[in-house]
Amino acid sequence: MIYEWRTYEAMPGKLPALHTHLEVAAGLFGKHELGVLGFWTEEIGIGGQVNYMWIYRDFEERQKKLAAFGADPAWKQQVAEETEKEGAIVARTHNTMLQLTPYSPVPRLKMNVQEWRIYEAMPGRLPDLHNRFANHTLRLFEKHGMTNIGYWTEVFGTSNRLVYMLGYPSLGDREKSWAAFQMDRDWQQARAESEKNGTLVAKTYTRILRPTAYSPKG
Numbered sequence: 001m002i003y004e005w006r007t008y009e010a011m012p013g014k015l016p017a018l019h020t021h022l023e024v025a026a027g028l029f030g031k032h033e034l035g036v037l038g039f040w041t042e043e044i045g046i047g048g049q050v051n052y053m054w055i056y057r058d059f060e061e062r063q064k065k066l067a068a069f070g071a072d073p074a075w076k077q078q079v080a081e082e083t084e085k086e087g088a089i090v091a092r093t094h095n096t097m098l099q100l101t102p103y104s105p106v107p108r109l110k111m112n113v114q115e116w117r118i119y120e121a122m123p124g125r126l127p128d129l130h131n132r133f134a135n136h137t138l139r140l141f142e143k144h145g146m147t148n149i150g151y152w153t154e155v156f157g158t159s160n161r162l163v164y165m166l167g168y169p170s171l172g173d174r175e176k177s178w179a180a181f182q183m184d185r186d187w188q189q190a191r192a193e194s195e196k197n198g199t200l201v202a203k204t205y206t207r208i209l210r211p212t213a214y215s216p217k218g
Contacts, residue, residue, distance in 0.1 A: 002058060002099060003098040003100070003107075003150075005052075005053050005098060006051065009049050014088075018050055019214075021078075021089060022212075025075070026215075032065050034056075034069060037052075037150075038114075042209060043171070043208040051116075097155040098163060099152060099153060101162075104150050105148055107165070109215070110147065111147055111169055112168070113171055113208065116164075116206065116209055118162070118163050119203075120204075122199060123160065126162065132190060132194045133164075135190075137187075145168075145173060146178075147166060148166065149166060
């Protein structure tokens with residue numbers, strides 16, 4: 001399966017129009033059997049963006065379904081009316097193609113708050129990072145009330161990144177879970193053993209997300 005993470009940056013003042021645009025699109029995605037994991041806005045930090053994730057069996061399916069979606073008269077009418085009324089609503093679009101790791105669960109959204117995390121591994125240490133997550137981290141996250149939603153690597157290029165998503169009932173639960181996780185002796189031991197030959201992670205990026213009103217449930 002291929003997972004496509006997309007970020008739309010709205011033109012100034014056009015975020016409400018972008019939400020309307022994507023809400024219409026979400027209905028047509030279903031018509032054309034375009035799988036969607038969810039739509040999100042940033043809870044903390046950067047405003048003016050909407051993120052979403054498509055799911056395909058393979059790139060051939062992606063090409064066929066997006067072509068059918070783009071040719072749909074209902075979508076063409078929506079874009080024409082929207083452009084006439086609002087002008088350009090999207091300033092930039094970013095997308096990343098991802099595939100699940102062998103240890104990832106099948107992604108499902110059940111929580112109110114999600115966290116999107118990217119770890120850039122030290123050179124040559126991505127396999128060790130995968131081993132730590134597969135053998136220790138996922139289990140300890142669940143122990144402390146975090147929901148493992150999905151774990152991915154990038155499809156193209158020579159990326160040294162691990163990308164994953166966690167779920168929480170609330171921001172307060174997130175803080176409590178991370179504090180308990182960091183204090184867990186099993187985690188401290190697993191981290192120490194995995195880093196005997198040096199740290200595994202060079203950089204960490206994190207974004208706190210909340211599903212939009214039109215995001216699929218469950």
